[in-house]
Amino acid sequence: MHGKYDGEGGESAFVFEGTWREFAPIAFTNLLLTIVTLGTYRFWATTRERQYLWSRSRFVDEHLEWAGTGKELFFGFMIVLVLFGLPYFIISFGAQALIARGYEEIGAALGVLAFVAIFYLMGVARFRALRYRLSRTRWRGIRGGSDDPGFVFGLSYMWKTIVGWLPLGLLIPWSMTSLWNERWNKMSFGPYRFEASAEAGGVFARFLLFYLAPFILFIGGLFMAAMGMLAGYGIGGEDGMALGGAFGIIGLILFFYLGLGLIAVAFYAKFYREVVGATRWKDLDFSFEASTLEWVKLLVGDALLVVFTLGIGLIFLSYRHWKFFITHLEASGEILLDELTQSTTRTARHGEGLLDAFDMGAI
Amino acid sequence: MARACSTPSTWARSEPMDDSFQVAASWYDGHSAVRHEGHARWDGGGQLLLDAPTSQLAVPLDDLRFGETRGEHVFYRRESETDFRLTLPADMPPGLARHLPEKSEYGAWIDRLGLGKAAVIFAAASAVAVALFMTAPEWLGPRVPESWERNLGQAMIGDFGGRLCSTPEGDAALAKLLDEVDPATTQVNAGVANIDMVNAVALPGGQVLLFDGLIQQAESPEELAGVLAHEVGHVRERHVMTALLRQFGMSVLLAGANSGVGDTVFGVASMGYSRDAEREADDYARARLAESDVSPLGAAGFFERMAEEYGDDGESNAMTGWLASHPAAGERARAYRNAAKEGADYPPVLSEREFVALQSMCEDDPDVEEFDFF
Numbered sequence: 001m002h003g004k005y006d007g008e009g010g011e012s013a014f015v016f017e018g019t020w021r022e023f024a025p026i027a028f029t030n031l032l033l034t035i036v037t038l039g040t041y042r043f044w045a046t047t048r049e050r051q052y053l054w055s056r057s058r059f060v061d062e063h064l065e066w067a068g069t070g071k072e073l074f075f076g077f078m079i080v081l082v083l084f085g086l087p088y089f090i091i092s093f094g095a096q097a098l099i100a101r102g103y104e105e106i107g108a109a110l111g112v113l114a115f116v117a118i119f120y121l122m123g124v125a126r127f128r129a130l131r132y133r134l135s136r137t138r139w140r141g142i143r144g145g146s147d148d149p150g151f152v153f154g155l156s157y158m159w160k161t162i163v164g165w166l167p168l169g170l171l172i173p174w175s176m177t178s179l180w181n182e183r184w185n186k187m188s189f190g191p192y193r194f195e196a197s198a199e200a201g202g203v204f205a206r207f208l209l210f211y212l213a214p215f216i217l218f219i220g221g222l223f224m225a226a227m228g229m230l231a232g233y234g235i236g237g238e239d240g241m242a243l244g245g246a247f248g249i250i251g252l253i254l255f256f257y258l259g260l261g262l263i264a265v266a267f268y269a270k271f272y273r274e275v276v277g278a279t280r281w282k283d284l285d286f287s288f289e290a291s292t293l294e295w296v297k298l299l300v301g302d303a304l305l306v307v308f309t310l311g312i313g314l315i316f317l318s319y320r321h322w323k324f325f326i327t328h329l330e331a332s333g334e335i336l337l338d339e340l341t342q343s344t345t346r347t348a349r350h351g352e353g354l355l356d357a358f359d360m361g362a363i
Numbered sequence: 364m365a366r367a368c369s370t371p372s373t374w375a376r377s378e379p380m381d382d383s384f385q386v387a388a389s390w391y392d393g394h395s396a397v398r399h400e401g402h403a404r405w406d407g408g409g410q411l412l413l414d415a416p417t418s419q420l421a422v423p424l425d426d427l428r429f430g431e432t433r434g435e436h437v438f439y440r441r442e443s444e445t446d447f448r449l450t451l452p453a454d455m456p457p458g459l460a461r462h463l464p465e466k467s468e469y470g471a472w473i474d475r476l477g478l479g480k481a482a483v484i485f486a487a488a489s490a491v492a493v494a495l496f497m498t499a500p501e502w503l504g505p506r507v508p509e510s511w512e513r514n515l516g517q518a519m520i521g522d523f524g525g526r527l528c529s530t531p532e533g534d535a536a537l538a539k540l541l542d543e544v545d546p547a548t549t550q551v552n553a554g555v556a557n558i559d560m561v562n563a564v565a566l567p568g569g570q571v572l573l574f575d576g577l578i579q580q581a582e583s584p585e586e587l588a589g590v591l592a593h594e595v596g597h598v599r600e601r602h603v604m605t606a607l608l609r610q611f612g613m614s615v616l617l618a619g620a621n622s623g624v625g626d627t628v629f630g631v632a633s634m635g636y637s638r639d640a641e642r643e644a645d646d647y648a649r650a651r652l653a654e655s656d657v658s659p660l661g662a663a664g665f666f667e668r669m670a671e672e673y674g675d676d677g678e679s680n681a682m683t684g685w686l687a688s689h690p691a692a693g694e695r696a697r698a699y700r701n702a703a704k705e706g707a708d709y710p711p712v713l714s715e716r717e718f719v720a721l722q723s724m725c726e727d728d729p730d731v732e733e734f735d736f737f
Contacts, residue, residue, distance in 0.1 A: 029478060033469065036485040038492070044470045055433050062398075063433065065448065070470060097519055140398065141391025141448045190396070340396035342446060
């Protein structure tokens, strides 16, 4: 380590400097304007929110800048509505009309076609959302992007997802890491490409928890139900036993969902450590160091915030998630600023309409 | 730890400055990541002169766009060079600030109006839009030309692909029944659906279906005439179009949740009509029955049985949507009974033979198909 950021325990390459007090006026006015415009303002709201979050995120010695506009998000949404919403409406209309006339097979085939199209477009959407976000993110006046439109990625997304599920879901870790690599290898920032070489082996052990879980949870749950019944019997005889049993069963269900949720969190924590850790950009190595416990804290915090503010806390979730992301993101290596020139990728004029329509996250 | 380095450069020079038009500035030109640090000065005309040891630039003031503010700094962009980024201190001499683009907070329109005023205007416009949208079915429905509705109905459901029961005698009996209650030159399309439910529906495009279950439980052809007249009433009073628009509006609102059009078609039937619409359809039915000299006592008997079976409020059985959304069966039965002329001797609407033909229609039709999409 040398230069400006010398020293043991020096600060991270990514630092978040925002405060929720600064974010609150943005979030509340966004909420107000979104309500009075029946949701139309949300494209501009998203933009204001990102502008704040990006500008309070520092990478090494300069803050990020969000250069997207509400207008382009709005147009992106309109384009999706016309290009995909309308044909989808017509196809499903046609399918229903055919079924009503007795051509069940053709009608069903049309329905399946619509489903496949959506499946494909979800893959394309994931790709394009990342591309859009990189192309609107600037650091020292330099932006990212990709010249790939993502149509091939849509096909990969389809077949890799299907293959992942086929052998009892055992290949899901492979399909997830491989899709991550495929997507990031097509992205660049400035003149350099990202390189991702995540391997499924690193997350496979965690993934196996999903298979082991039902057995452990079932036995544990039975035990709990029995304990509940016994406790109930001790308190109030037969009636108490029924009541205790009911509580036991509720406990079993809670236990099951919480347990499964916990496994999912554990898997995703490991997954992000693996894939971000396997992503490079020129001479920079990234890492994402959020442990399962930290993820759990984030999600429990989310839930408490939303519950105790009667839902208003929802508007702060994007802030919390971005802060979590930036705080745990780390990079090491060297950047030669003189060599860092502008990206030559084309920038799309419209926003992430497709992804917006499917309501998914980009990363 | 990541590290960013650039070629170091030294710079020292002094020149007289007019402090009221000049501030410290730094910028990125959008072509390389090198930061230029120097000062910005207004040239007295339409340009901002940027001067640093590493770069000199003249930026037309009308090319500058407000970007954002952060703490002590304001950021500007350029319209012609999208990646250009200029940082100036937030605390600027007024002489210079006057020539720079104004700050923007919420978006152009709202900034111009002010947040409070804009919120009120948007809220009012939204309220009007919502009111128009909510009431559109009521005033727009009856104004949609019947030919459009017919085409729409054709497009949506067509001829049901052989799922309607049909025998020559049964068809003739149904046609005779329809003649009594639908005097218009272009009659509705009435059919008997092969479904074992006590129900009848009016669908888009002037399509009226009596379910076989309804026909089987009927004790007289007058009952069927009453129910058929009621459904024809929905078509003639344009309730179907109104309900269709309402259903469509709902699916637009719930877009994504479930926007299958098929649900729309039969959603209309299952959703039912408002109670006012039901009364209108009943009034229409009683008027037609009276005109054609058909006894309303059959319909009255039907509703009395329904009231007994499902309770007087008609809401205990949600499965038969037809009954659930209709006015209380008992009340309707009385209305039909009161419509009967004192001591009148109504001729039977169908002969015994014709009634039997109608009742055995689905059984006798060899190639009728199952209705499997209800």
